[in-house]
Amino acid sequence: MMRKKAMLSIDSRYTTMIENAFYYCNPPDVAPTVRVERPPMHEYIRKLLFQDLTKSNSDKNADKYSSSARVLRQMRKLNWDDPEIAAYITKCLTAVWNVKYYNIRCVANLLAGLVAYQENIGSQVVDGVLEDIRLGMEINHPKYNQRRVSMVRYLGELYNYRMVESAVIFRVLYSFITFGVSYDGSYSELDPPEHLFRIRLVCILLDTCGQYFNSGSSKRKLDCFLVFFQRYYWYKRSHEMYTEEFPFPVTVKFMVADLMATLRPKLKLCESSEDSIKGVEDLIKELKPKLVEICPNLLTEEDDAQAPQTPTSPISKEDNLCPIEEVDEELDDDHSEASFQDGDTDGFSGSQSQPLEDDLRPSMSQSDDADNDPICEAGDGDAPNVKAQQMQCAEDEDFMTAFDRMLSDSILHRNQETVKPQVDIVIPMNIKGSTVKKTASVFELKEPEQQPKCTINFVLMTRRGNKQQFKNLAVPVTSELAQNLKDREEAERMEKQHVKLLTLNINERQEEEDYQEMLASQQRPSVMNLNRDRRQKYHHPKGAPDVDLIFGSK
Numbered sequence: 001m002m003r004k005k006a007m008l009s010i011d012s013r014y015t016t017m018i019e020n021a022f023y024y025c026n027p028p029d030v031a032p033t034v035r036v037e038r039p040p041m042h043e044y045i046r047k048l049l050f051q052d053l054t055k056s057n058s059d060k061n062a063d064k065y066s067s068s069a070r071v072l073r074q075m076r077k078l079n080w081d082d083p084e085i086a087a088y089i090t091k092c093l094t095a096v097w098n099v100k101y102y103n104i105r106c107v108a109n110l111l112a113g114l115v116a117y118q119e120n121i122g123s124q125v126v127d128g129v130l131e132d133i134r135l136g137m138e139i140n141h142p143k144y145n146q147r148r149v150s151m152v153r154y155l156g157e158l159y160n161y162r163m164v165e166s167a168v169i170f171r172v173l174y175s176f177i178t179f180g181v182s183y184d185g186s187y188s189e190l191d192p193p194e195h196l197f198r199i200r201l202v203c204i205l206l207d208t209c210g211q212y213f214n215s216g217s218s219k220r221k222l223d224c225f226l227v228f229f230q231r232y233y234w235y236k237r238s239h240e241m242y243t244e245e246f247p248f249p250v251t252v253k254f255m256v257a258d259l260m261a262t263l264r265p266k267l268k269l270c271e272s273s274e275d276s277i278k279g280v281e282d283l284i285k286e287l288k289p290k291l292v293e294i295c296p297n298l299l300t301e302e303d304d305a306q307a308p309q310t311p312t313s314p315i316s317k318e319d320n321l322c323p324i325e326e327v328d329e330e331l332d333d334d335h336s337e338a339s340f341q342d343g344d345t346d347g348f349s350g351s352q353s354q355p356l357e358d359d360l361r362p363s364m365s366q367s368d369d370a371d372n373d374p375i376c377e378a379g380d381g382d383a384p385n386v387k388a389q390q391m392q393c394a395e396d397e398d399f400m401t402a403f404d405r406m407l408s409d410s411i412l413h414r415n416q417e418t419v420k421p422q423v424d425i426v427i428p429m430n431i432k433g434s435t436v437k438k439t440a441s442v443f444e445l446k447e448p449e450q451q452p453k454c455t456i457n458f459v460l461m462t463r464r465g466n467k468q469q470f471k472n473l474a475v476p477v478t479s480e481l482a483q484n485l486k487d488r489e490e491a492e493r494m495e496k497q498h499v500k501l502l503t504l505n506i507n508e509r510q511e512e513e514d515y516q517e518m519l520a521s522q523q524r525p526s527v528m529n530l531n532r533d534r535r536q537k538y539h540h541p542k543g544a545p546d547v548d549l550i551f552g553s554k
Contacts, residue, residue: 001021001022049092049110072113093107093111104157112163130168137190159212176201199232230270235276453477454476
């Protein structure tokens, strides 16, 4: 058959069928595949993660006897104290490209369950995912494309399960459209013009978790990112290499259009590269005044930095400013917004200017040093000493008002005399003062060994006219007066102890009742409506209605 195939001119389909049949009967001599030998514990871990954990058995509504719950229990039973086993589990949970694409969500779900018992594994896996994504952008080899897709999808699922914050997602998104990208038209090996894979990664990440950026600051950050993403998209699409003979891929167009329709259906998309650049410029003009209010020297620094340069395009002026507002602004609780996450969780945490101020302080200090050095070196006294003027804002006034109020309250509180508990017998002021002095002198002249006292010192107050006189009486401990005083003090102490025990018992009893009530509510069966099946169904009469039955016979 092979000789006949070589001699005859037949269709390529028949040629392929002949070759398939020949090689199926006579397979070529190739070296057998070498199977990696792993320890039994490693094989068991891989079986749990890559075989037993599937999409069907990790559903959120699965009961406690499902396979996903069993996998979680088995993972918890492993020897986490062994560094080798713990490191291999982290490696397997990070290498998510070994899992089927539709089962990546299951691995993220399992990791979220393990974090409650092993806190370190969460941060280790997230760090590994971020490092792998960055490594993929640096290597940029096609053989890692499927691996990069899996890792980006995994990062989005980790955000859905509240393992990372929205700031991490936006940092990765901005790195896709800025790392190694040259908007001035020069060739870049990290992101060549024909390389459109980063657009796919952005779409995959936003398709996975972008639906939760629908409120709060996350919504505003996504709106800003979409403006910069459209500029990157049109920068690729409008490149000179794409012509009528070699058009821009239609699949990428549809992918971006579907993404925009899902996230922001009412957003007006840019129709050209000029529109996208203009949109970025308008956004920067809107954000720059907010930054200038926080850092007044920011505008001066930009002018000084750009003065010796020849402005080539509006894009070159934007690169250093673009991601600042988006990445570093104050985050709200991302997971409450999703609720996700997150209606991803989010109460707005406060002013967005504070983190920006912290990030801009190093640049401000550098600019101050650069501006002050020439003035100090001149030393001729002609140039005035210019100092940066501090801008007053509403937050500073509110802080000073609250600080003054707290200070005044503290002063008033210190002026108020603490009320001491009143004893049964009021001690005269002169006796009280003399007692303090005598006590100090007694401690100074105290002998190393003191004999136990057999008497109790009482003060007898007498009055002659308007003058009070005090006499010290040494009453024996065995006297009736001393015994009555001790008995009364002991009775008061016992009464206080009894009240304390009663209060503690009441609190413990209330806690026990609340706990029993909670257990009873969990074990109480749901009430079924037994009368539901007894209701007779209405049977509609068939045929024409009986007129005599309705209106009566004549």
